[in-house]
Amino acid sequence: MNAYLRSKKLWLLAAVVLSAVLSRFSGSINGYYLQVLIFIAINIILAVSLNLINGYTGQFSLGHAGFMAIGAYVSAYLSKDKSAGVLHALGGGEFAIVVVFVGVLIAGGLAAALAGLLVGVPSLRLRGDYLAIVTLGFGEIIRVVIQNTDAVNGASGYSGVPSYTTLFWAYALAALTIYIVVSLIDSTYGRGFLTVRDDEVAAEAMGIDTTRRKVVAFVTGSFFAGLAGGLFAHETTYINPAGFDFQKSIEIVVMVILGGMGNTAGVAFAAVLLTTLGEYLRFVAKYEWLPDWLRRIADNRTIIYALVLIALMLLRPQGLFGGIRAFGGGPARQLPKKA
Amino acid sequence: MEANGQSALLDLQRCTVRFGGLTAVSELDMRIGAHDLVGLIGPNGAGKTTVFNIVTGVYKPTTGSITFAGERIAGLRPHRIAHKGIARTFQNIRLFASLSVFDNVRAAFNLRCKHTFVHALLRLPAFYKEEREIDAQVMELLDIFDLGRFRDVPCKSLSYGDQRRLEIVRALATRPKLLLLDEPAAGMNPIEKEGLTKLIRFIKDKFDIAVLLVEHDMKLVMGVCERIYVLDHGTKIAEGDPEAITRNPKVIEAYLGEEPAEAETDA
Ligand SMILES: Nc1ncnc2c1ncn2[C@@H]1O[C@H](COP(=O)(O)OP(=O)(O)OP(=O)(O)O)[C@@H](O)[C@H]1O
Ligand SMILES: [Mg+2]
Numbered sequence: 001m002n003a004y005l006r007s008k009k010l011w012l013l014a015a016v017v018l019s020a021v022l023s024r025f026s027g028s029i030n031g032y033y034l035q036v037l038i039f040i041a042i043n044i045i046l047a048v049s050l051n052l053i054n055g056y057t058g059q060f061s062l063g064h065a066g067f068m069a070i071g072a073y074v075s076a077y078l079s080k081d082k083s084a085g086v087l088h089a090l091g092g093g094e095f096a097i098v099v100v101f102v103g104v105l106i107a108g109g110l111a112a113a114l115a116g117l118l119v120g121v122p123s124l125r126l127r128g129d130y131l132a133i134v135t136l137g138f139g140e141i142i143r144v145v146i147q148n149t150d151a152v153n154g155a156s157g158y159s160g161v162p163s164y165t166t167l168f169w170a171y172a173l174a175a176l177t178i179y180i181v182v183s184l185i186d187s188t189y190g191r192g193f194l195t196v197r198d199d200e201v202a203a204e205a206m207g208i209d210t211t212r213r214k215v216v217a218f219v220t221g222s223f224f225a226g227l228a229g230g231l232f233a234h235e236t237t238y239i240n241p242a243g244f245d246f247q248k249s250i251e252i253v254v255m256v257i258l259g260g261m262g263n264t265a266g267v268a269f270a271a272v273l274l275t276t277l278g279e280y281l282r283f284v285a286k287y288e289w290l291p292d293w294l295r296r297i298a299d300n301r302t303i304i305y306a307l308v309l310i311a312l313m314l315l316r317p318q319g320l321f322g323g324i325r326a327f328g329g330g331p332a333r334q335l336p337k338k339a
Numbered sequence: 340m341e342a343n344g345q346s347a348l349l350d351l352q353r354c355t356v357r358f359g360g361l362t363a364v365s366e367l368d369m370r371i372g373a374h375d376l377v378g379l380i381g382p383n384g385a386g387k388t389t390v391f392n393i394v395t396g397v398y399k400p401t402t403g404s405i406t407f408a409g410e411r412i413a414g415l416r417p418h419r420i421a422h423k424g425i426a427r428t429f430q431n432i433r434l435f436a437s438l439s440v441f442d443n444v445r446a447a448f449n450l451r452c453k454h455t456f457v458h459a460l461l462r463l464p465a466f467y468k469e470e471r472e473i474d475a476q477v478m479e480l481l482d483i484f485d486l487g488r489f490r491d492v493p494c495k496s497l498s499y500g501d502q503r504r505l506e507i508v509r510a511l512a513t514r515p516k517l518l519l520l521d522e523p524a525a526g527m528n529p530i531e532k533e534g535l536t537k538l539i540r541f542i543k544d545k546f547d548i549a550v551l552l553v554e555h556d557m558k559l560v561m562g563v564c565e566r567i568y569v570l571d572h573g574t575k576i577a578e579g580d581p582e583a584i585t586r587n588p589k590v591i592e593a594y595l596g597e598e599p600a601e602a603e604t605d606a
Contacts, residue, residue: 188473189455216456
């Protein structure tokens with residue numbers, strides 16, 4: 001068992017090395033496909049981190065895009081406007097870029113985590129669905145604030161962000177996110193998050209500070225949303241507030257539900273699936289031989305997500321991969337016969 | 340055997356709980372010594388579970404004080420009280436439904452485990468060592484209660500009686516000084532009830548703790564408790580050893596109100 005547990009670090013190492021190797025060949029990949037591959041990794045980070053909040057800890061956050069926005073804007077602002085000095089001091093080479101990029105990504109993540117703390121502490125002390133309402137409002141507020149911030153060019157969007165994101169960084173950080181969530185949950189401490197989801201009263205009676213647990217999950221999730229935002233900004237090199245709207249938050253929630261709440265592998269897979277589907281539908285919307293109404297549906301993600309959710313609730317309410325052991329879907333062992 | 344005399348482990352003084360206009364518990368005095376096995380009985384709605392809820396911090400008493408091991412605990416949050424050494428089971432079983440039998444008990448080790456967030460991520464040798472120790476302790480507890488063979492089974496697929504026992508094991512895993520059992524026999528068959536009587540005595544001796552038992556099954560309460568408190572409409576109407584309680588006219592009257600004397604209500 002020990003050797004098996006220990007291998008988690010090996011898996012992480014293997015994933016990082018693989019990302020590095022693949023990244024070497026990224027030059028030969030068509031630019032558009034490369035970007036889709038990077039979006040997939042970013043969405044994996046978003047979905048897996050939201051799953052810590054909504055899946056494992058049983059809270060309901062609807063504001064993940066808001067935290068992503070904070071990470072995107074903070075990191076973009078720092079790397080575009082504030083990092084010239086550092087780049088110069090470090091000689092401006094590839095090493096200097098890595099230092100700056102990692103630095104601004106972490107700064108973006110920390111800013112998002114701080115926002116998560118400010119939003120989470122007051123709303124997570126209350127039982128019930130306050131978090132959903134508060135995070136919903138928070139996402140909108142963040143957008144309005146950015147729209148009115150001149151330093152990042154307000155509603156017209158912030159362009160000229162350095163293009164630092166590579167296949168390597170995207171997948172190495174996706175692997176790191178998965179590693180962190182999986183390692184956390186696979187510990188006595190981590191099981192505490194699941195008890196909060198299952199029964200808060202019983203968890204408290206067992207000595208678990210449920211409020212604190214919820215805040216820890218929420219702040220950790222927010223940090224990774226910020227990190228994903230940073231990767232996104234340095235991939236597209238142009239960000240605008242509308243890109244981090246409520247629809248983006250819903251998209252991440254749908255990934256979590258589709259993959260099966262509290263099932264990291266399933267959720268990561270759902271992120272791959274939904275990102276690919278979204279890109280494919282872009283083409284479908286351009287097929288002129290299709291009836292007009294169908295093309296309009298294909299072009300409207302809100303409708304697509306709603307359809308996906310309805311189909312899921314009817315066919316597999318536990319999520320696509322819920323209950324499948326290979327995907328970490330909980331204990332499926334049978335009851336032994338009574339002795 | 341009497342808790343009177345020196346300082347009691349748990350000491351309730353003039354505790355009153357009101358829900359709006361309803362007085363669920365009224366001016367209750369109650370003392371439990373460190374090695375007592377005390378019963379708390381009374382007809383439905385008498386306020387027994389409410390007493391558990393104020394002792395464990397689910398509710399704060401409207402007035403009155405609660406002292407545990409010399410510290411005032413009234414109004415502390417439940418997890419803080421659990422840390423002080425009070426564990427409980429619930430009238431309606433509250434297991435962690437998505438967790439296995441093993442993990443239900445393991446979760447209770449959060450109270451004492453040294454590793455936290457960072458250690459779970461770094462996974463250094465000390466982390467594995469502690470996890471192995473916890474693993475061994477959980478299995479030891481499960482084996483004592485003959486639940487070891489269900490280790491990886493989802494807790495919800497256990498029989499009703501086994502679920503109740505698992506809840507007791509989970510409470511014991513916090514290493515309490517005082518264990519509160521809320522109707523542990525409810526829904527058990529006669530054979531399981533027989534086993535429960537032995538189990539409660541066994542727990543008291545093996546773990547050397549105080550037990551407060553709420554139970555409707557009179558045979559069980561009379562057979563196992565050294566001292567009994569009787570509540571009716573939130574007021575204590577009697578207190579004494581089983582012998583005295585069965586003969587107390589006030590108690591007989593309170594129970595006559597609902598069913599034949601020595602009623603065996605299955606709530
Ligand atoms: N949270 C609450 N809000 C309002 N009234 C409550 C609350 N909890 C308990 N009560 C009321 O307080 C009274 C005592 O309830 P309690 O659950 O303590 O009784 P009990 O002795 O445990 O009964 P039973 O044998 O049925 O379990 C009842 O009238 C109940 O309706
Ligand atoms: Mg009750």
